[in-house]
Amino acid sequence: MNHRLESDTATLWNHQLLVKKRCEYLGYLVWFPSRYVLQRVSFSTHNYCIRCQRPLLCKASTLKATDIHPSVTEQSQLIPSNKQSTLKQPQLTNPTLESTEERSASIYVAEIALRVVVPYRDGAFILNEESGLSDITCKFLEKPQRVHAFVSALRKTLGDRFTSGTFFLGGDGRYYAKEALIRILYTCLGFGNVALVVAKDGLASIPAASLAIHHYSCEGGILCSVNRKAAGEQQFFGIQYLLGNGGPMRDIFLTRFRNQLDKVTEYRVVGIEPQVDISTIRQYFVDDNRHFVSMIDPLELYVAQLKQWFPFARIRRFLQHHSQFLLVDTLHSIMGRYAYRILVEELGLSPFQILHQEYKEDYGGLHPDPYDEDNYQRMKEQLRKEAHSKDSNRLGVVLDNEGRYAVLVTPQGTILSTQDSLAVFLTCIGQVIPRFSKVFRGVGKTFVHSRAIDRVTDVLDMPLYQSPCGWRYMTNLMDREKVDICMDENGGLGCSWIRERDGLFLVLCWLSLLSWKNENRSYWMDIHQVMEQHWNQYGRDYHICYFYRAKNAHQKQLMISKMQSLWDNMGKGLSWKEMHPHLDNKKYKNWLEDLRVEEYQCYNPFEGLTYSRLGICLYMKDTHRIILRLNVVPTETSENELIDVENVIGLAIYLENSETHRIANIEHNDVEEICQPLWEFVHSSLTDDWLEKDGYVIEKFFL
DSSP states (O other), X not given: OOOOOTTOEEEEETTEEEEEETTEEEEXXXXXXXXXXXXXXXXXXXXXXXXXXXXXXXXXXXXXXXXXXXXXXXXXXXXXXXXXOOOOOOOOSOGGGOOHHHHHTOEEEOXXXXXXXXXXXXXXXXXXXXXXXXXXXXXXXXXXXXXXXXXXXXXXXXXXXXXXXXXXXXXXXXXXXXXXXXXXXXXXXXXXXXXXXXXXXXXOOHHHHHHHHHHTTOSEEEEEOOTTOOOSTTSEEEEEEEETTSSBOOHHHHHXXXXXXXXXXXXXXXXXXXXXXXXXXXXXXXXXXXXXXXXXXXXXXXXXXXXXXXXXXXXXXXXXXXXXXXXXXXXXXXXXXXXXXXXXXXXXXXXXXXXXXXXXXXXXXXXXXXXXXXXXXXXXHHHHHXXXXXXXXXXXXXXXXXXXXXXXXOTTSOEEOHHHHHHHHHHTHHHHSGGGTTOOOOEXXXXXXXXXXXXXXXXXXXXXXXXXXXXXXXXXXXXXXXOSEEEOTTSOEEETTTOSBOHHHHHHHHHHHHHHHTTTOSSOOOHHHHHHHHHHHHOEEEEEEEXXXXXXXXXXXXXXXXXXXXXXXXXXXXXXXXXOTTSOTTTTHHHHHHEEXXXXXXXXXXXXXXXXXXXXXXXXXXXXXXXXXXXXXXOTTTTTSOOOGGGXXXXXXXXXXXXXXXXXXXXXXXXXXXXXXXXXXXXXXHHHHHSOTTOSXXXXXXX
């Protein structure tokens, strides 16, 4: 070799020139196959290949091995690259990435110069209900290796599909998310020939991420996000994985992934000079044509898809006449950008109608759960202030931090049930969403939802599929092209073109419905009148869920043992009265006489599987229903075997009161008050040995 480096010892190692001094890796030089090119490189300045006039990014780097990651130690191993570097013009196989603007901004990196294998020991992980890891942020700051271990476990689970696939990277922008995303990026590249599509600034709502995974034919997506959890150093951080269909992990995949997490012993990271900048839309090509990192703006992709589905022109005309109708609270999350881009720039809503629009890493101290009592009361107060304005019949919307959920608050201060909303949409689905004017395949819901949707689909003869709780079951129906709209047990509404729950989809459905009903109408028809008309025709359901989230293993075990006891007694043929002899027979005499108790089971006709012990249903007089269900992190065998205490999250109690004929309470909107007798009956049955006083975190959902 003709080059001599003063006072340095140069070591040629598998087509890479590592610069060593005093047994310390100071940096690296990229070794090119052509000595003719190499001899014309001055390591102090940027140079260009005299053949293709592209920049040669091979100047001497000041990057140290320990700068790649703090955990790089003397025990770390340098892993050679199996391919020689190349600078030829990339020819992308995915045409969606071949825009002129992106090609002009491309940076060509000749070769990943340094790969490091890092030993890892951290014990087992527990996955949350969103198919990912979540914990206090400071624990991730103390052990950032957890982020790398997540990717390493994913690599082991996917096998060769990982190195041959394209992956989407993004997040909800919470505290520490951007730094973690960079770590994930370099870890993915450390495992070889991986193509990455990265959200600009690392920001992407879950629906937009799901759409991007579909659009770019990704193997999956890694998201630094936690659903409806506060952000900050002393709050929560997490990582989750979406499959190639844009939905959460399925049972079998989730079980394998959890097993791999328990076995992670090492991970790989790389060093690249210059560092990848995720704040600018450009492309980085590494090694060969397929090995690239491409920055995109998922928001623009998401907006383009919405404009194809919804009648934006009609909605814009509607909002011009009712400019103060909509009030949106985005809670200082990234959804402020989405709401502004869609509702303000595309539909003409006033910017002042979006509250807490500015994005902040800690959400400005606000809780990102739209069901949070403070968020509800704040929206209720804002609507009350405008009670005497021109557009007093306003709709308040609170969006969560990921864009999955939207809570709708009416001018009366009540929360509009998502199930009621869907039931209304189904009566005129072709007009609400023009895409469904010709073909609408069906509806999917879980067994804990009210029967409002059942009555509409029965009358209109629509296909209705009922599944166990969990959005993964909904995506199964979508993948089989059986349904177009689905609801999950938490009130999230999603469509087949997204494969995820989408709060803005719910809002745009209502705007489409109201704009259609008020088109060419001489008087204004508000939401209350729309719902009143629907209830008089199809009946009304008052539905609420109380969720007891366990704080420790003792509480989890108590829930499991009591639920197992109920299932065992039902198997012996005992009635509810015989199982609970302490009940006040005089007070609940009429209910106990008509009470029917069933163990809920669900049959999957596509795979020939029967899911048993999903919950316990209590039916009274065909108008009252109570459902008890353990909320469980899914495992491959939890449907048919004893439930693992580590996978239990809490106990969910669903209460439903139906009026199917004459609607007596059409003006009564206090769902809690109407369901209060059911609530008293449940607590009288379960008693304190089921639920310890002040021992649980109680969450309330108006589904």
